[in-house]
Amino acid sequence: MKSAILIESNKPLVIADIDLPKKIDFGQVLVRVCYSGLCGAQINEIEAVKGKDKFLPHLLGHEGSGVVEKIGDGVTTVKPGDHVVLHWRKSSGMQSFTPKYSWNGKQVNAGWVTTFNEKTVVSENRLTVIPKDFSLRTAALFGCVITSGFGAVNNDAKVKIGQSVLIFGIGGMGLSIACAASLVSAFPIVGVDIHKDKIEMGKEFGLTHGIESNSSNIKEKIKDIFGNKGPDIIFETTGNSKVMEQAYETTPNDGKTIFVGVPDKKISIYSLPLAFDKILEVSHGGNSIPDKDIPRYIRLIKNKKINLEKLITHEFDLSEINKAIDLFRSGKAGRIILRISKEN
Ligand SMILES: NC(=O)c1ccc[n+]([C@@H]2O[C@H](COP(=O)([O-])OP(=O)(O)OC[C@H]3O[C@@H](n4cnc5c(N)ncnc54)[C@H](O)[C@@H]3O)[C@@H](O)[C@H]2O)c1
Ligand SMILES: [Zn+2]
Structure with missing residues (x-):
């Protein structure tokens, strides 16, 4: 089964045929x-x-969709044939051991969920069932x-409203945040980016x-x-340590900074205002509970309250993943989707 494998840090992924674990285990x-x-x-x-990456060589990918083929003992929340979202945040169901794949007789590691491989062994709690008439591409x-x-x-x-x-x-994250901020009637919603096109795209998602x-x-x-008062809430999604410092400094003493981006280096902040009314939060997947949240979002999409499919600006086959990664690094794409295997 075709997979993209990270063999060495900072190197292109290797596309290779690997073997699934011999048994689909408990959970x-x-x-x-x-x-x-x-x-x-x-x-x-x-x-x-x-x-340093202790798990090399390993598989990757943490947002996907697919069809359940087989379940291990003890699994109750999904069954063969179900359409599912593959997510990295925990949800209902069991947490299994992580699977071990093999490639030319060598072990290939993987976490509880991976999505850059045609078939994947996932922990039950990283799956959420969706209706069969909902687009797997958007899902x-x-x-x-x-x-x-x-x-x-x-x-x-x-x-809060207003x-x-x-x-x-x-x-991707900034656009999603802009869309959600607009849904709760925040105003104004201001986006900062190095690419003018991204700002223009953001306006379709609620940037004012x-x-x-x-x-x-x-x-x-x-x-x-x-x-003079400054913004009530600042979200930082670049992961650039200097921008993170700037985001925190720009937040007023009674405002909130939410760090979404993962820092590329250590950052330095003046912490005293945190002892008073300033709030700094580091987001962990937005504290989302996928099986509770996804059905709500599907309802909004189905009823045309939001269009999130337009987050996707480019599509590639799994075999072109390194090209997709280069485009991602350029910062010019919205969300890039990889076609991993045929829907039917
Ligand atoms: N906290 C979480 O749970 C969580 C979840 C998903 C992603 N992330 C992290 O969020 C970050 C963003 O992820 P993404 O998928 O949206 O990436 P992305 O590359 O799609 O978005 C980053 C954006 O920042 C812009 N940018 C880069 N440097 C900038 C600068 N100096 N000033 C202004 N804009 C700049 C880029 O042009 C791009 O539009 C990553 O660090 C990712 O790891 C965190
Ligand atoms: Zn992610």
Whole structure:
């Protein structure tokens, strides 16, 4: 079965045929993956930003959709034939041991969920069943970008109607956050990005204003829009340590900073205001509970209250994954979708 394997940090992924584990164990589910999103988290994994990678060689990918083929003992929440979202946050069902694949007689490691492989062995609690008439292509985005972005707004920041929002980085996460902020009637919703096109795209997702981050007078531009009080809530999604510091500093002493981006380096902040009214939160998938959240979002999409399919700007086959990664790194894409295997 075709897979993309990370063999060495900071190197292109290797596309190879690998063997599935011999047995689908207790709490495990075999899924044929149809679509996978590409998230900043995989770029971080490839670049080992969290430190030396102890699991090499390993599989990757944490937002996907597919069809259940087989279930292990004890599994009760999904059955063969079900359409499912593959997500990295925990949900109902059991947590299994992680699977071990093999390639030319060598072990290939994997976490509880991977999506850059045609067939995947997933822990039951990383799957959520969706209706069969819902687009599997859009459903892949529930694995992370939508649930994390919407959760960051609802659960981490708890944005209230009419609060003002500033978002650094208008990639997949920034767009998802803009959409959720608009759903809760935040105003204004301002996006900062180095790419003008991303800001334009953000306007389709609810941005009311945009600032190009290479403009020299960015502080003044923020002040022009938010006045002396500044934004109520700032989301940081670039993961650039300097931008994270800037996001925290720009937050007023009674405001909230939500760090969504994963830092590329250590950051330095003045912590005293946190002892008073300033709040700093680090988002962990927006504290989303996928099997509770996904049905709500599907209802909105089905009733045309939101269109999240337009988050997808590019599509590639699994065999073209390194091309997709290069495009992702350019910062020019919205969400990139990988076609992993045919829907039927
Ligand atoms: N906390 C979580 O649970 C969680 C969940 C998903 C992703 N993430 C992290 O969020 C970050 C973003 O992920 P993504 O998938 O949206 O990535 P992305 O590449 O799609 O988006 C990043 C955006 O930031 C912009 N950008 C980069 N440098 C900038 C700068 N200096 N100033 C302004 N804009 C800049 C890029 O142009 C791009 O539009 C990553 O670090 C990822 O690991 C965290
Ligand atoms: Zn992700």
